[in-house]
Amino acid sequence: MQIEPGVSLKPYNTFGLPAVAGQLVRIRAEADVRAVVDHPELGLAPKFVLGGGSNVILTRDMPELVLKVEILGKRLVAETDKAVIVEFGAGERWHDAVAWTLDQGWPGLENMALIPGTVGAAPVQNIGAYGLELQDRFESLDTVDLVTGRTVTLNAAQCKFAYRNSIFKQALAGKSLITRVRLRLPKPWQPMLGYLDLERKMEETGNHQPDARTIFDWVCSIRSAKLPDPARIGNVGSFFKNPVVTPEQCRDIIARDPHVVHYPLEDGRFKLAAGWLIDACGWKGKTVGHAGVYDKQALVLVNRGGAIGSEVQTLARAIQESVYGRFGIRLEMEPVMV
Structure with missing residues (x-):
């Protein structure tokens, strides 16, 4: 575990707002979280969990210990005739995770393409777009208690998902750190097209039976036309x-x-x-x-x-x-x- 003092958080929030973390620890494995919890000083310090910084507005410098989640990894957990279950490290970029599943031939997340942020932050916000929410594809996640250092696995019911909400914005806010997320992609795949912008795409293209890759491309095109790229405009x-x-x-x-x-x-x-x-x-x-x-x-x-x-x-x-x-x-x- 490496403690970095006086770190500018401007590159780590997509609005590009200036703020300084008094101390920052990069979390690249569960062991890093436990090292923080077991540390004689850091274990008792107030903590702030930071993922991709795409859902935070920083109005001040951060005296809290900032835990920057950078856990990577993606793998197939299981495949049956009813579903494919995949797992991602919490630090993986959400859009990259969506693209990876399609590359493997596992559709189901295409409606949520190009949403900014990390996989670990997705359950916190219960992200969603174009008729689909994370809870619709959620299997389970692993989280580390920031007081005890204990790893806990939570299912959908325990996450208390609601519209752009979850237990991580309520009872567990600031008390746990998500390390890995597992998603269930149902089989057989069924497209979700009951959204006005997607219906317009079908009419424009004449394609009324798009495959998952086409829907992915449509969603990317629609979002790019409506929403600014955070890399260019915060x-x-x-x-x-x-x-x-x-x-x-x-x-x-x-x-x-x-x-x-x-x-x-x-x-x-x-x-x-x-x-x-x-x-x-x-x-x-x-x-x-x-x-x-x-x-x-x-x-x-x-x-x-x-x-x-x-x-x-x-x-x-x-x-x-x-x-x-x-x-x-x-x-x-x-x-x-x-």
């Missing part, structure tokens, strides 16, 4: 969750603005498009300090160059107040504000 992808409302709330909003984008859910409620609500309030392209709203997608906040965390925080809160004032809906942020 961002964390979608900044706000799509709010879920009752039928009564939805009817009330439609009565005020019949163009509101909304989707029915199986439980009778409706999901509203947060990006549409923000755009309707006139925020697309606007800037506060060096933080702004992306001019191609109002759901994305971006670093215009030299942004600091407090500017992002101010912009996000202004958007929340604006949407609440017009629609009576309180938008919830997806990234963690630190």
